[in-house]
Amino acid sequence: MNKKFLIALFAGLAFSACEKGITGNAGLNELSLKKSDLVAEVMVPGVSLKADGPGGTYNLINSVLGGNACEVPDCVHAQDHIAEIFDSSLNTNVFVFSAHVSQDNDRCQNFDRQRTEIKTYNASPDHLKATNGETVTYRWKFKLDAGFQASSSFTHLHQIKAVDGDDSIPLITLCARYGASNTDKMELIHVNSSGTTTKVKLANLSLFRGNWVEVVEKITFGSNGKYDISVKKISDGTVLLAYNNTNMDLWRTGASFCRPKWGIYRSLNNAVRLRDEEVRFADFCIAEGTAACQ
Template sequence: MRFLINSRIILLNITVLFLLLACQKAEEIVIPETEIEIEIEPEPEPEPETDTILSEIKLKATGEGNTYELINSVFAPGYNVVETPDCSHESFGRHIDEVFDADLNKNVFRFYIHTTPDNDRCIKFDRQRNEIKTYDKSPDELKGVKNEKVVYSWKFKIGSNFKSSSSFTHIHQIKAVGGSEDSMPLITLTTRKGSPDNLELRYAETDSQITLKKTDLSPFKGQWVEVVETVIYGEKDTGTYKIELKDFKTSTLLFDYSNDNIRMWKTNADFMRPKWGIYRSLNDSSSLQDEQVLFADFNVKELKI
């Protein structure tokens, strides 16, 4: 009896299914189109190539008070790389000291220059010099030689009311030691009085100087500026030069120049070396005033070419 009931149920289900299929109209089945977003992960960008660092020397302010000693210990241990007007202005004391800077949140170097009585080391009296340098007593890592790639970097800040001479007011130089052209800087950053005052990049292939590029000085005033200067030392076929100056706070590019076909050497030079500070003419002293120029984070890096 149970088998008979199950058979009838199965037969009934088949009959219902048959009736439903018979009543169903043949319709085309349409699958609605849909946009399928497939998220493809971008290929990771290759990491930028970095040059091999052969040597790196850093000079940072410590605020401990022995500023000349600190500078000399890095740029020429046991010798003196500081060129100041102290001898003509002993009552003032040292013309380079260290001070805490709130913008950088660190100690920085402060370079003083006074319209009077400061001069150039009691040697020349038509100009004033307060600079630091590297020279023949410096470690080899601070001397630029042919076929060497060097990156100089530093920060500086001039006052919001900084005054320039119509002659020259240098804040950075690259000079030769030795040879017939070592009195003329190879590269100079100078400010110059004008309408408006300008920052100039000056260059001397031999013993005469030209302006490679200049720009309005106003954006530099009262701001920390970060400088990166890259040099391959050599004659014109191998020498290269690049410099970038940026507003340190905003990273805005204020000035740049690049040349991969430029003579970055001087005839019969022993080596090239940098200088930083303030070195200005007194030919237009009425345009000048006492100044404080701040510097920080000097770095000299030699890279493998």
């Protein structure tokens, strides 16, 4: 910008302030206050992971989440289990996570389950790791197919897990579960540091099938943490699942940090009830502290 223009602009602002009677220290304080108000309104954006079109999907995910952030069964079934396609409902590119009943397992390590997930972990940037006392907002979209079939044991779509210490069991899980006589549910599950498991919220899985939903999850991590989640149908804004707790055990003994996982992680118990599955995800965001998902 031209230096003379800046000088003229500043002079004009000062003249305008004088014309309106803003003089002396009071005038300067008022002008300073207005400037502070403007600065306070500037929001720092969170970290976003958005599909950008077919090809190079693993590299895209790793470039945002760090390291090798994809947990996939490509070792036994040689194909990419996370891909990108254009979705006509959202009118944008999205991620597609795949699980195949007879071909996939859990990374050639466990064979009674299947895993296609992304995560943050030790190799991720520090601003993607939640520390004790920190508040983090997670936002994402997902869609279950209209014919989606859940396992009677578990089909995890999202987890919040600790790293190090007592880190085997998730703190929070969003889980689809088969139920007899058309009672399939979407379950929000909390496990405290003593190992007590509570299904804190249930919703009919039929509400999710065939619909894009957006999830906003805000967590203050700690032994006396706070948790808030809202799941809305994108087409009309209907709330399908919501839960809030202002005193929740959201930490693990010996943990270095907590992190999110998204994808398909399902049991092969009663595999006859399952089918090859694709779950679509889009617009992941992680925002620490006062940062915002936009």
